[in-house]
Every structure is written in C-alpha cells, then in structure tokens.
Amino acid sequence: MALVEAGLDRPRWFARWTQEHLRVLFFSLGKIARAPLAAGLTALVIGIALALPAGLYVAVSNLSKIGYSWQESLQISLFLKDSVASDRGAALARELGNEAGVAGTHYISREQSMAEFRELSGFGEALDLLQDNPLPAVIAVTPEPRQSKADVQSLLERLTRLPEVDLAKLDQQWMERLYAVLAIAERAVGIIALLLGLAVMVIIGNTIRLDIEARREEIEVMKLIGAPGSFVRRPFLYSGFWFGLGGGTLAWILVAVGTGMLETPAADLAALYGSDYRLAGLGARDGFSLILAGIVLGWAGAFVTVTRRIAQIEPK
Template identity: 75%
Template structure:
C-alpha cells in the first residue's frame, strides 16, 4: 500500500526472479574471485579433461580433411579395347566430360602408355624387343568429389558397360581403409568425451560438496526459516556454471595452443610429401560448443550434488 501511495509499483514475479538470478549470478562470481587459486586449480583440471576429447576431435577433423583432399586424386581407369582407334578414344574422352558425375577426363594413347611405362619402370631396353605394344589405351576419369562412395562405384559400373571399354578399374581400397580408421577414431572420441564428461561432473560435484559442507550452518539456518530448496540451491548451481565455463574456456585455449605448437612441424611434413596441407584448429562454432558443454556439465554436476546434500542436511 505504501508503494502504491508513493507512486511506485511492486515489480512482477518475472522481474523479481530475474533480479534474484542476477544477484546470485554476480555473487557466485565474486565468491570465486575471493579464492582465485582454488578456482584456477579447479578450472585447470576441468580444462585438461575437456581439452583431451576436443584435441582428439581436432585431430580426426584434420585427418578427414587429408582424406578428402586425397579423394580428389581418385580416378576411374577405363581400359579401351584394342579395336578402338586413337581418334575414337580421344573423342570418347571428350564425350565423357559431359556425363553426370564426371569432373574431367584424360585420354592416354597406347603409345603414350608404353612411353610412360618405359620411363617409370626402368625396363625400356627389355620392352624395345617387343614387336607389338601390349598396353591398351586408357581414359582416366576423375569423378565429382560430391558423388560419395556409392556414386563413384555406380559411375564406374556405368562407364564399364560402354562398348569401347574392355575394363573399368576403380582403386579405392586405400580410401575405404582410411575412412574405416577415421570412423573408429571418431567413435573413440565420443567414448572418451563421455567418460571425461562424467569425470568433469564428478570434479565439479566434489568441489560443490566441499562448498556446501563449509556453509552447512548457513544452509541449516535457511532451512530453519523456511527457505525453499530452489533458493538454497541457486548459488551452488551458479558456482557449477562458473567452474564449467572457466574450464571450457581453458580447454579451448589449450587446444589452440596445441594446434599452434604442432602447426609448423605438420606443415613441414606436408611439404615433404608435396602437399599444401595446414593444420586447422577448433572452429569458433565448435569452440562455443565446447564452452556450452563445460557449462552444461558444471550445472549438471552441481545440480546432482546439491540435491543429494540438501536432502541430508536438516536443521537441528
């Protein structure tokens, strides 16, 4: 009534709830700031636990990008019949460029095939005694990289049925082995992430448990005067939020530092193999996801621990 007479309105429940959350939000941050060493050690442990799966994730992403770059060199070799003339073979290569799923073609005549074989095999003198050229003409077809494994196989089968083609060969066993290894690595990252996520929840839960025990008398007094559990729980939940956020931020920094440290050696190794590959770090979207994961794990660990501990604390 006094507020109304003074021209003031009582704030609504939503505004009061927002004010309470804002108060606890900054109160929990200030509490961490008053114990910086303990907060830093907790964040370091959480950061290392989150950085391990994040680092493995970055590694598998880079290996996958290497595999995709190798896929661009994947070719379908069409061995032409001996009856196909050089003019017809060259014309067929031009026709195949218009086929769906074909990126480019390269016609290699029988004479060129023999010359390349002599240059690369070292048996030039032995091959000189042959009266006829035993090597067929070849059309090297580069499939569109967007086709995928099934699309490339279907394209190879379709081109192999052409009347001028004697054999269509697609050598992608090495690529299939690489993708199988990458699939195992990605599943392993998921398993490690789950296990270390549980570890993060345990770490934060133990930190919150110690905080609750240190404030046990305060909790008993709040229960004695009738404070609801949601009110008592809120500061501890925000403490878990801050622990998770700081741990996630530290994990992002550790991963970025690791990529920076390994970038130069990885580039030198790539150059030794004639590649332009560069080690890529954690994209900012994945970095934000790492921060979100830290926050969720921190909040969840605090929620479970606070719920169990409050049930055990009763005012005397």
C-alpha cells in the same frame, strides 16, 4: 485489481525473477573470486579434462580433411578395347568429361602408353622385339571430389558398362582403410568425451559438496525459516555454472595453444609431400560448443550434488 488478475503484472514478476538470478549469479562469482587459487586449480583440471577429447576431435577432423584432399587424386582407369580407334577414344574421353560425377578426363593412346612404359620400365631394348603394341589405350577419369563411396562405386559401374571399355579399375582400397580407421577414431573420441564428461561432473560435484559442508549451518538456518529449496540450491548451481564456463574456456585456450605449437611442424611435413595443407584448430562454432558443454556439465554436476546433499541437511 482486474489488471492484476488479467496478468498485466507479469513483466514486474519477470523483472524481479531476472534481478534475483543476476544477483545470485554475481554473488556466486564473487564467492569464487575470494578463493582464486582453489577456483583456478579446479577450472584448470576441468579444462584439461575437456581439452583431451577436444584435441582428439581436432586431430580426427584434420585427418578427415587430408583424406578428402587425397580423394581428389582418385582416378578410374578405363582400359579400352583394341578395336577402339584413337579418334573414337579421344571423343569418348570428351563425352565422359560432361558426365555427372566426373571432374575431368585424360585420354592416353596406345602409343603414349608404350612410350611411358618404355621410359619408366627400362626395358626399351626388350620392347623393340615385340611385333605389336600389347598395351591398351586408357581414359583416366577423375571423379568429382567429396563424393560418397556409393556415388563413386555407381560411377565405376556405369563406366564399366560402356561398349568401348574392356576393363575399369578404381584403386581405393587404401582410402577405405583410412576411413575405417577414422571411423574407429571418431567412436573412440566419443567414448573418451563421455568418460571425461562424467569426470568433470564428479570434479564439480565434489567441489560443490565441500562448499555445501562449509555452509551447512547457514543452510540449516535457511531451512528453519522456511526458505524454499530452489532458493537454497541456486547459489551452488551458479557456482557449477562458473566452474563449467571457466573450464570450457581454458579447454579452448589449451587446444588453440596446442594447435599453434603443432602448426609449423605439420606444415613442414606437408611440404615434404608437396602439399600446402595447414593444420586447422577449433573454429568459433566448435569453440563455443566446447564452452557450452562445460557449462552444461558444470550445471549438471552441481545439480546432482546439491539435490542429494541438501535433502540430507535438516534443521536440528
């Protein structure tokens, strides 16, 4: 008796609790399996609803990765003053290569600038008429990849203050526009995910409501003999669990299939731009998160419906 009062029987209580939940878990699965067509269609609808925001998330993630890869091509052009000798310019480029936030530098002398301009512009004969070389020496500075906008801007300001630099320029307006579009897209994905998540809860709730109505007399009998509310609700909650699990798994499969179908065309398009980028789908972590989201939505939709509908059923 003292052992019981001390709580040493808790392992038995936990074992009975676990056994009961496992029994109801597989009982609800068996009940769903007895109507495979209806259950499959419900899971498919849930899977499509979850796959839409997941697919948009994959698209935005790939665009973000492409943007980061393009960021590696960003360069800060340091136009040196005419008074800076070539030796000093080359030495300055080597010094800047060791600065924090700098991935590499490349020094272009005034003579090299003129030669490149002569070759690319087609004004060779006109340039021969110039008495002096009007082009400055340039140091091309490549920032380290995956830096924030504030870090790159801070690097630009630091380089602008160098006494040898006449002008520093970073053309990243196009990238800022890209990131602004991606920010809007991410917000839109969140809104769509929220709306479709509510739709999943409604779908599962409606399915559970029909099941409750079909078992109305059984519920009345259970209430009549004094069954607790948790006992009555449990099978329906686990039905919502199975629907959410099935829908989340189907959503992961649908996204994987869609990504696989687009992988080859995306690789061909990247090759046209000289890139070896490959389309990335949902990873294991994101995939399991999608399944977990389906389970949570299934359980929540079932809980809301079961709590409201069973409270309305009273023994006659």
